[in-house]
Amino acid sequence: MITLDLENSSHKKKLEYLILSLIILLIYKFFYPTIDQSLFSIINDILIYSTIAIGFYNISEITHKKLSNPISLVLNVGLLNAVLFFLTALSSVIFDEIENINEVNSLFYTVVSILVFLIYVSFTTYILAAIRELNFLRQKKPSERNFNLLLVVFALSAISATLAYIYQGLQFIEKTFFVVSTVLIVINSFRVSWIAFLTKRQKIFLLFLSSIMSGLFGFNFALTSESNIIQQVLFNFSTGVDVYFNLVMLFGNVYFGIIFFTTLFHLPTAGAFDQKSEEVSSLIDLSNLMTQVLDFKELGDHITLATNKVCNSDSAWLVTEESNSSELVSVSNIGYLEADGITKTILEEIETPLDKVLTLNKKSIKVKIKNDIRTYIFQSLVIVPLKVHQKNNGYLFAAKRQKYVFDEDEKKALGAFADYAAVALENAKLIKESIYKERLESELNAARDIQSKILPEETPRCDELEVASLFVPAFEVGGDYYDFFKLDSKKLGFVIADVSGKGISASYIMAEVKGIFESLSKVIENPKELLIKANDILTNSLDKKNFVTALYGVIDLNSGKLIFARAGHVPMLVCSEGIVESLRPRGIGLGLDSTAIFNTNIENMEIQLNNNDILILYTDGVTESQNLNAEEFGEERFENLITKHCDNEVDDISREIFKEVSLFSKDKRQHDDITLVLFKWKNYNKIIGEV
Amino acid sequence: MADFNVSSREQGQICIIDVKGYLDAHTAPDLENEFNKLIDNQQYKVVVNFDELNYISSAGLGVFMAYVETMREHKGDIKFSSLKDDVYNIFDLLGFPVLYEFYDNDEEAIFKFNQ
Numbered sequence: 184m185i186t187l188d189l190e191n192s193s194h195k196k197k198l199e200y201l202i203l204s205l206i207i208l209l210i211y212k213f214f215y216p217t218i219d220q221s222l223f224s225i226i227n228d229i230l231i232y233s234t235i236a237i238g239f240y241n242i243s244e245i246t247h248k249k250l251s252n253p254i255s256l257v258l259n260v261g262l263l264n265a266v267l268f269f270l271t272a273l274s275s276v277i278f279d280e281i282e283n284i285n286e287v288n289s290l291f292y293t294v295v296s297i298l299v300f301l302i303y304v305s306f307t308t309y310i311l312a313a314i315r316e317l318n319f320l321r322q323k324k325p326s327e328r329n330f331n332l333l334l335v336v337f338a339l340s341a342i343s344a345t346l347a348y349i350y351q352g353l354q355f356i357e358k359t360f361f362v363v364s365t366v367l368i369v370i371n372s373f374r375v376s377w378i379a380f381l382t383k384r385q386k387i388f389l390l391f392l393s394s395i396m397s398g399l400f401g402f403n404f405a406l407t408s409e410s411n412i413i414q415q416v417l418f419n420f421s422t423g424v425d426v427y428f429n430l431v432m433l434f435g436n437v438y439f440g441i442i443f444f445t446t447l448f449h450l451p452t453a454g455a456f457d458q459k460s461e462e463v464s465s466l467i468d469l470s471n472l473m474t475q476v477l478d479f480k481e482l483g484d485h486i487t488l489a490t491n492k493v494c495n496s497d498s499a500w501l502v503t504e505e506s507n508s509s510e511l512v513s514v515s516n517i518g519y520l521e522a523d524g525i526t527k528t529i530l531e532e533i534e535t536p537l538d539k540v541l542t543l544n545k546k547s548i549k550v551k552i553k554n555d556i557r558t559y560i561f562q563s564l565v566i567v568p569l570k571v572h573q574k575n576n577g578y579l580f581a582a583k584r585q586k587y588v589f590d591e592d593e594k595k596a597l598g599a600f601a602d603y604a605a606v607a608l609e610n611a612k613l614i615k616e617s618i619y620k621e622r623l624e625s626e627l628n629a630a631r632d633i634q635s636k637i638l639p640e641e642t643p644r645c646d647e648l649e650v651a652s653l654f655v656p657a658f659e660v661g662g663d664y665y666d667f668f669k670l671d672s673k674k675l676g677f678v679i680a681d682v683s684g685k686g687i688s689a690s691y692i693m694a695e696v697k698g699i700f701e702s703l704s705k706v707i708e709n710p711k712e713l714l715i716k717a718n719d720i721l722t723n724s725l726d727k728k729n730f731v732t733a734l735y736g737v738i739d740l741n742s743g744k745l746i747f748a749r750a751g752h753v754p755m756l757v758c759s760e761g762i763v764e765s766l767r768p769r770g771i772g773l774g775l776d777s778t779a780i781f782n783t784n785i786e787n788m789e790i791q792l793n794n795n796d797i798l799i800l801y802t803d804g805v806t807e808s809q810n811l812n813a814e815e816f817g818e819e820r821f822e823n824l825i826t827k828h829c830d831n832e833v834d835d836i837s838r839e840i841f842k843e844v845s846l847f848s849k850d851k852r853q854h855d856d857i858t859l860v861l862f863k864w865k866n867y868n869k870i871i872g873e874v
Numbered sequence: 875m876a877d878f879n880v881s882s883r884e885q886g887q888i889c890i891i892d893v894k895g896y897l898d899a900h901t902a903p904d905l906e907n908e909f910n911k912l913i914d915n916q917q918y919k920v921v922v923n924f925d926e927l928n929y930i931s932s933a934g935l936g937v938f939m940a941y942v943e944t945m946r947e948h949k950g951d952i953k954f955s956s957l958k959d960d961v962y963n964i965f966d967l968l969g970f971p972v973l974y975e976f977y978d979n980d981e982e983a984i985f986k987f988n989q
Contacts, residue, residue, distance in 0.1 A: 684932065727936075728933075769969070771970070775969065775970075
């Protein structure tokens, strides 16, 4: 913002100076409209030169802004030049020369002469400023020195002309400076390298334009060198202005003449130059895309499109290769089915993986598309491997159908382009993978989070019952659930369940199951009835292929009476005096059947617990744990383990069981959640009471 | 992981699907494809031969649950045959034998279909 203000204010100041000097000049001119051979001429010229110099800097700002489009700058110069030519030619035809001009002293003449001066000098200055910009365009070496020298010599020429007019003997100085100016004009005119960077079409236009302009500059120069009315007016306004005008016209004539010839010599290579710059800009576009386009398919489309530009091919397509299967990602200017068929045929024919660019010339390929065998003939077909870190990720195909074969340059460009493309594609792939991994990770975390909130934070404490629970989640949440419900002060309800499936979907079902058991346990005490109701609710909400196994029971803490029912869950184990018994009442999984079959196939089981009896509830994660030989831990090992530790406290037993299970399957990842719930019946009171 | 393989053969109007190896969440889609093919061909009488199946997970069981209704609606069924004891035990625990028919071999299952 600050720099902008500075620019604005300096711009304003320049303009103020220009207006000021113009006003002074005008006032002066009203007093001395024409020059004579006196010192007044020198004051006159000093005023004029300083006005021109200030004007030059003002106009330079305008021309500098047009630098991005040199052709339009040239066009502006041409237009002004044409106007000058038109004015000069027209006025010299209409008006005769004025005789005894030194004695003319009318206001009308003064006004006209000022107008002529303003038009000619401002146009000339614009032309000079424009040429200066063109001169500096695309220059690697600092070139201001030569041009500034030229401006100085222009000024000296003009001043010497004025002096020579006053002191006739000094004409040789004027001539000398004119010659030096001409030499410098020629030197400065060779700065035309910007032409090379124009497109072919622009070059043709410039060729046409410069030929006319050079001619017009020549005419203007010639016209004002002769004596005619304009020359007369300018000369009488100031001798130096006349010289300045002549010199700029000469400069224009030489400069645009050289532009004409340079452009002419550039034309034959213009097409090739366009091609090169197309390649470069395609590469730049691609490297921009690498950072902007993360979508694999979209990137593929950009690559095939750019391929056609880079190597002048008719069609291009991109194939990725992963674990020996290839996939067509994108096509440009060829049918998807065609490209797919051609790719398959070629990849079968050639030796893969390719390690360098392969060219097939005059190739005809038969492809079967929808029961129809078609033959494709290619003048030239280039296959470039897409390699990243020595690994082949796919192929880029470029084909010419009718035109000529690919030349070496085109193949090289394609090779370089393919290297870029391979990196870009690999990049996009890696990003896609990491996004997928991150999403999976966050999904897993969400599932684990849900599960940990669903499971009870602590086991209930009762005098009559030791309770222990152990839950070890698998990497991918398995959907195990257990819970306890204090029904009233002397009854404890419990549930263990296993939801089919894994991950986030299983954890949602778990949440639903928890809700069902929590609410039903408050209203239904009979385990069988409760499971029937739970099945009703779940069959309506579960997917056809999902189900839940569950075991629900109620322990009477007064009497030690246990009543439970099983819905497809693994049996309950009871360990009594070291002997383990598997209790398995009939009952099918929740959500398996919505008809009455569920209701008629479930039964309650009742047992009386004795002192130190242990109840073991578990999920199949325990018994189905596998070792490296795919052997399962199994019920037998499980039951023996319980017998061995049955005298311990339940916390220790559950820990022992987990220890053994993890030892058994130590080399294999835990596949499913492991859940254990253990109860040990302790009715000392009763025993003491009975004794 | 252990492999899974599914193939089907026709015996008259009845289709027999042979399942081999490990049927779990990763391999279940293969079996689903097989069932989809049968439904496309309007074959609704299916016997699944478990002779060479070593393991079935809950996701594997879910496949049968997902398709049995369609089969039964079209007067067909999914019947199971030749299960190993431990595989049968998994079905049994869940109460499948109440809902599906299990046979010792294909012939019995086919015979039942033809009755």
